[in-house]
Amino acid sequence: MIELLNMDCMEYMRGLPDKAFDLAIVDPPYGIDVGNKPMSSKWGSSRLEKKDWDKGAPDDAYFSELRRVSVNQIIWCANYFPQCWPVRGYVVWDKGEGFKGRSFAECEMASITIDGNAKVYKRDPLAGGDYKGKIHPTQKPVKLYEWLLANYAKPGQRILDTHLGSASSAIAAHYFGCEFVGTELDPDYYAAAKARFDRETSQIDMFAGGVA
Numbered sequence: 379m380i381e382l383l384n385m386d387c388m389e390y391m392r393g394l395p396d397k398a399f400d401l402a403i404v405d406p407p408y409g410i411d412v413g414n415k416p417m418s419s420k421w422g423s424s425r426l427e428k429k430d431w432d433k434g435a436p437d438d439a440y441f442s443e444l445r446r447v448s449v450n451q452i453i454w455c456a457n458y459f460p461q462c463w464p465v466r467g468y469v470v471w472d473k474g475e476g477f478k479g480r481s482f483a484e485c486e487m488a489s490i491t492i493d494g495n496a497k498v499y500k501r502d503p504l505a506g507g508d509y510k511g512k513i514h515p516t517q518k519p520v521k522l523y524e525w526l527l528a529n530y531a532k533p534g535q536r537i538l539d540t541h542l543g544s545a546s547s548a549i550a551a552h553y554f555g556c557e558f559v560g561t562e563l564d565p566d567y568y569a570a571a572k573a574r575f576d577r578e579t580s581q582i583d584m585f586a587g588g589v590a
Contacts, residue, residue, distance in 0.1 A: 380548055380558045382575065384568040387540035387561040391443040399559075400535035402448035403526060403547055405516065406436045408455050436461075440540075448538055450491045452526060454518075465489040471522055472500035492530055499525050513570040514544040520578075523550035531556060545571035552579050 383390060441461035444451060452469065453459060467490040473483075499522055523546050531537060533555035539547045542560035548571070551558035562568040 380552050380575070381560070382542060382545065382548060382568070382572055383559065383561045384563075384565055385561055386563050388440060388443060390559075390561050391447050391540070394447045396446055397449050398536065399448040399538040401450050401452065401531050402444055402538040402540065403452045403523065404444065404538070404540045405454040405518065405543060406440070406459075406541050444540065450530075452488050452490050452530060454488045455486055459489075466491050467494045468496045469526070470496070470498045471518075472498055474501060490530065497529065512544070513574060514567055517544040518546050520546045520549045523547045524554065527551065527554040527556065542571050543567060545575040548575050549578050 436459075438461055441459070444453075469488045469490060471486045471488070473485055501519065501521060527537070527550055531554070534557070536557045536559075537547075537551050539558070539560040542548065542562035544567075545560065548558055548560050552575075560571075562571055
């Protein structure tokens with residue numbers, strides 16, 4: 379079951395029992411005000427409305443609740459969050475040549491509480507449609523979340539995403555076979571994410587089933 383909720387993640391987590399999820403894969407605001415920065419039209423995102431969602435990073439209470447409700451966590455941009463420590467490993471997303479010289483970082487790092495060697499995911503962002511018609515400034519590729527699930531989760535597990543954003547994580551979870559809950563506070567992003575999830579999952583499902 380995939381559940382997408384338009385609500386505050388703290389409100390949602392406070393209503394959960396301990397260890398309600400096997401794994402949380404989250405991409406919280408970094409506190410660098412990216413929502414108000416100009417975006418390159420090359421990524422199809424110049425039309426995005428400027429917003430203040432990234433004015434500040436989550437506080438200690440967020441990370442405390444996240445650890446309480448999930449057995450393990452993968453937290454993007456661990457270098458911004460001292461609350462991530464201690465960690466058991468890292469993932470580095472190498473964004474590829476297409477990001478060199480741009481305002482965004484050429485790679486991002488996620489902390490992981492699961493034992494294992496550090497891993498690198500590398501993919502050319504220009505190869506495929508992950509950034510075409512971008513609906514969120516920090517939209518990550520579906521393929522990246524598919525890779526994370528393949529390496530750190532099992533089908534049937536319960537996965538939490540507290541900052542749904544563009545719904546890339548939800549689309550990946552749908553096809554991986556996880557139970558998934560994603561929360562998104564901003565109503566505009568939520569509506570766009572829900573529409574994207576419905577569109578992409580229904581289109582691929584129809585194709586897989588041989589429906590013309």
